[in-house]
Amino acid sequence: VETLDASSPVPADETGETAVAALFQARYLDMVRLAVLLGADDAEDIAQEAFARLLTRHVTLRDPGAALAYVRSTVCNLTRKRWRHSLVVRSRTLAMPDQASAEHTAILHEDHREVLAALATLPARKREAIVLRYWLDLSDSEIAAAMGVSAGTVKSQLSKGMGSLGKALEALA
Amino acid sequence: MSGIHDEDLDSRVRAALQARAGQVALGPDGESGAWEQTVSRKWRARGLASGGNRGGRTRRWAAPLAAAASVAAIGAGIGIAASFHSAGPGTVASPSYSATAIPTVPGLPGPNLKRAQPITQVVLVKQEFGTSTSWTYVWFANVGWFSDKGKTLVACADTYESRQGGTPQLGAQGCTPIALGGSMLAPFGYQLGEPAPAFDQLGVALRRVTSVAIQSDTDKNQKVQGSLIDGRGFPYKVFMVTFPAKTNLTQWKLVAHDADGKQDSVPFPVATAF
Numbered sequence: 456v457e458t459l460d461a462s463s464p465v466p467a468d469e470t471g472e473t474a475v476a477a478l479f480q481a482r483y484l485d486m487v488r489l490a491v492l493l494g495a496d497d498a499e500d501i502a503q504e505a506f507a508r509l510l511t512r513h514v515t516l517r518d519p520g521a522a523l524a525y526v527r528s529t530v531c532n533l534t535r536k537r538w539r540h541s542l543v544v545r546s547r548t549l550a551m552p553d554q555a556s557a558e559h560t561a562i563l564h565e566d567h568r569e570v571l572a573a574l575a576t577l578p579a580r581k582r583e584a585i586v587l588r589y590w591l592d593l594s595d596s597e598i599a600a601a602m603g604v605s606a607g608t609v610k611s612q613l614s615k616g617m618g619s620l621g622k623a624l625e626a627l628a
Numbered sequence: 629m630s631g632i633h634d635e636d637l638d639s640r641v642r643a644a645l646q647a648r649a650g651q652v653a654l655g656p657d658g659e660s661g662a663w664e665q666t667v668s669r670k671w672r673a674r675g676l677a678s679g680g681n682r683g684g685r686t687r688r689w690a691a692p693l694a695a696a697a698s699v700a701a702i703g704a705g706i707g708i709a710a711s712f713h714s715a716g717p718g719t720v721a722s723p724s725y726s727a728t729a730i731p732t733v734p735g736l737p738g739p740n741l742k743r744a745q746p747i748t749q750v751v752l753v754k755q756e757f758g759t760s761t762s763w764t765y766v767w768f769a770n771v772g773w774f775s776d777k778g779k780t781l782v783a784c785a786d787t788y789e790s791r792q793g794g795t796p797q798l799g800a801q802g803c804t805p806i807a808l809g810g811s812m813l814a815p816f817g818y819q820l821g822e823p824a825p826a827f828d829q830l831g832v833a834l835r836r837v838t839s840v841a842i843q844s845d846t847d848k849n850q851k852v853q854g855s856l857i858d859g860r861g862f863p864y865k866v867f868m869v870t871f872p873a874k875t876n877l878t879q880w881k882l883v884a885h886d887a888d889g890k891q892d893s894v895p896f897p898v899a900t901a902f
Contacts, residue, residue, distance in 0.1 A: 472667075479663055488649040498654055502668045508666065570644035589638065590645040621637055 460543030465615070472510065478522055479506050479517050493534040495530045506611035529599045533588075535579045538539060573623035584609055634711050687733040697789060744769035744784045744803050748861035755828075757828070759792045764828070766857055768868050771803060780805050783832050783866060784883035785897070806864065812837055813867065815883040827871055829854075829896070832864040836886045838866040842896050 483502060490498035505526045512525070574582055582603065587598045595606040602609065630737065643692070654662065746767040753764045764787045770779040782803040788796040804816040816832035823899030835838055844850035869882070883893045 476663065479666065480659065483659055483662060484654060485877070487654065488652045491652050492645055492649060498652070499662065503662055506666045564643075564647060566640060567644035567647045570640050573642070574644075578721060585641060585644060604705055617637060617641075620641070624637075627852045 474560050475506065475510050475522070478526070482523060482526065486526060488536050489527065489530050489586065489591070492590055493531065493583060494538065494579075495534045498563070501530055501533045504533055506514050524597070524600050526586075527591075531583055531601050532603070535583070542576075562578055569627050570620075570626060573627060576623050577616055580604075581619060584612040585616050585620065589614055593610065659752060663730045670727075739783075741765065741786060744771050744782065746784075748863075749859035751857055751859040751866075753855075753857060753868060757870075760789065761796075761803060762787055762789045762828075763796065764788075764830075764868070766830075767859070768861070768863060769803060774805050781828075781863065782806065783864070784829060786865075787828075794813075806832055808832070808834070808864075810884065811894060812890070813894065813896060813898070815882055829869045829871075831867050831882070833867050833884055834886070835863075835865055836864055836888075837867075837884045838887050839885045840869060841883050842869050842871065842880050845881060850880075 483506065486505060487498045490501040493502050508529055509522060509526050534535075574585065577585070583602055584598055587593045587601055591606040593601065595609045598609045599606045602612075604612075672846075709754040744767075746769055748768040750765055750767040750770050753766060753844045755764070764785050766783070766785050766827065769782050769784055771782050772779055774780040774782070782805050790796040802816075806814065808814045813831055813833040815829055815834070829842065840854040840856060842852045852869055854867045857868060858867040867884075880896045881893045882896045883891060885891050
């Protein structure tokens with residue numbers, strides 16, 4: 456009996472699966488965290504889906520930096536789409552507060568909790584821009600690539616988002 | 629607008645995000661489990677994607693399999709009658725594979741691959757019986773045609789067969805729901821076309837199973853060792869036991885062992901068929 460990988464006409468090394476595995480090892484937890492900060496309920500699922508999509512496309516991603524940018528962008532897109540769906544579902548049932556568990560709320564510093572609560576009230580795009588800038592320290596162009604918008608839009612979203620955040624925090628105070 | 633927020637707000641946001649991110653931990657499967665699931669998704673994604681893009685799927689399967697240098701060296705030893713199986717008893721599949729070794733491998737997709745989209749890797753098993761050669765594609769799928777209540781996990785196989793070097797013809801093929809029922813293994817009926825020089829018995833086994841064989845109830849020395857087939861994303865192992873068509877199988881059974889030495893068996897031959 457001889458068994459062959461019928462699904463992979465391209466040798467494994469040439470598909471770059473090893474390189475993706477290395478990227479996964481280095482960045483998977485970060486991508487889970489990114490999804491959490493963007494408001495995902497199923498952060499691990501989103502991160503895995505993002506890397507799975509990279510596995511199907513890595514042949515065309517010759518630049519390792521582009522691979523990470525691709526995963527980051529996919530996490531943003533998937534979180535945004537699922538968040539929208541989630542909002543629709545919730546509006547048809549009962550209002551479900553978009554907040555973290557009681558356990559993590561209790562552990563977090565009071566000020567952190569307030570900031571995160573205010574952040575959760577922002578529209579998805581503004582929240583994305585803020586998280587990508589203030590947690591990942593990405594440049595405007597990197598944020599633009601992740602969000603699929605122009606650098607000008609990033610600046611605008613950041614500025615308006617931080618303004619809205621400040622007002623939300625004042626309201627909470 | 630950029631002057632609305634201040635440095636204090638910037639630092640508060642940074643600190644809050646860092647604090648929240650620091651609380652995030654991976655699930656019980658950890659990173660290695662997550663990677664396995666991710667790779668499994670890759671194959672599912674390919675299957676789903678191909679369903680909506682017929683041209684894409686055609687190109688994917690049309691890629692020359694002869695160029696497949698990535699060989700899953702999964703084949704366990706075949707302990708079948710030495711005079712029968714060309715590989716001989718105890719032979720382990722070679723981990724390398726010549727690009728010209730299977731020049732006549734039949735084209736894909738087969739009928740089941742068209743209607744039962746793989747959610748796992750598709751593994752190709754090649755066997756030779758004297759002048760006959762068979763190629764069996766094995767994979768798992770979720771299909772809706774077994775139940776009105778939702779999808780059913782099935783193990784699928786498409787077999788092509790060539791006699792005396794002739795053009796490969798589609799042989800036995802089908803998908804069977806997984807029904808272990810507390811057992812370590814569950815066979816599903818299967819055989820090469822008549823008149824066949826050999827029969828294959830396929831089935832699924834728990835992942836902890838390390839060997840499957842058919843064995844005589846009356847003489848434990850009469851035994852045909854099977855192969856265990858594994859692939860990325862496989863929820864179960866698939867076993868394949870091949871035996872000469874003329875074997876007298878009165879009072880035989882299928883026997884599975886796991887790594888702890890536990891044994892389980894089911895009656896054989898199996899009455900069900902695709």
